[in-house]
Amino acid sequence: MTTVLQRTAPPTAARGWWAKTVAAARYEYLMQVRRPAVWVVVIGLIGLRCATLFPPGFTSTTDHATLVADWANNFSQLCPIGVGAVLADRVRRESRLELDDLLTSTPTGIGPRLWGKAIGAGAATITPVAVAWVGLLGYLTAQRGAGVIPVGLAAFAAIILPGLVFISACSVTIPYLTGPVLYRIGLFGYWIWGNMVGPRYGIPTPAGTPFEAIGEYPSGAWFHGFLLDARQRGITPTGGEAVLSIAFLLLMALAALVITQLVLTKRSPS
Structure with a gap:
């Protein structure tokens, strides 16, 4: 009997905040990554954008950094x-699924459930992007050699991933206030206006500034990628501005989660 009790896992209430969050993240990841819609929608949009490469002719460049940066910009569109x-x-x-009361009654807590959802479901939804990028690097390696791989991994981390982390955090939190339908409409409008409608249109927009989410600043500063909106503002991004751009996105993601946790905790009857 003593041996059995010693081997029994501690109850959820006795586990720390991080252990609960990891458990929630693992559950959310496995649930989300199995959804066909995740793969069809995300890879479909990547394929749609990459069907017409921009800037034209960049695939003929001999510079590995420029090549992967411009591929990353196509992915990020x-x-x-x-x-x-x-x-x-x-x-x-x-x-x-009418699980609200059941989940509220568990000792996991609002914080670990929210952060676990953001980490797990977010990572699962980013997985198709990572798989497509690895496939692209495999193709480029066969064409250009293994030197593409480290540059390609760095470009993914610096250009593509920060914007996806930011969008993932917003997509797990803001729909609590707006509902999913209104959020999707707002997301589409924000992404086009804030990242693809540049200053050439005469509309106030963060496109071409360090506060855009499309990764143009790290692309231009560190990988010599093509610049469009930043150059129209007369800006050639520096390494410091690239760091600022990434830090801004990560801080906004963190703020969205922290504020949502505070709001949900205040709403909770317990």
Whole structure:
């Protein structure tokens, strides 16, 4: 009897905050990554954008950094919309399944559930992007040699990933206030206006500034990628401005989660 008791896992209430969050993240990841819509929507948007490469002719460059940077910019054009769209319904999933009361009664807590959802479901929705990128690097390696691989991994981390983390955090939190349908409309409008409608249109927009989410600043500063909106503002991004751009996105993602946790805790009857 003593041996059995010693081998029994501690109850959830006795586990720390991080252990609960990891457990929730693992559950959310496995649930989200199995959804066909995640793969179809995200990879479909990547394929749609990459069907017409921009800038034209960049695939003929001999510079590995420029090559992967411009590929990364093509990935970043539309796939964040897909990531956000398929993540937006995660907050209402429990309500549809009538699990709200059950989850509230568990000792896991609001914080670990929210952060676990953001980490797990976000990582699962980014997985198709990572798989497509690895496939691209495999193709480029066969064409250009293994030197593409480290540059390609660095470009993914610096250009593509920060924007996806930002969109994932917003897509797990903001629909608590707006609902998934209104959020998806707002996400589409924000992404086009804030990242693809540059200053050439005469509309106030963060496009071409360090506060855009499309990764143009790290692309231009560190990988010599093509610049469009920043150059129209007369800006050639520096390394410091690239760091600022990434830090801004990560801080906004963190703020979205912290504020949502505070709001949900205040709303909770317990």
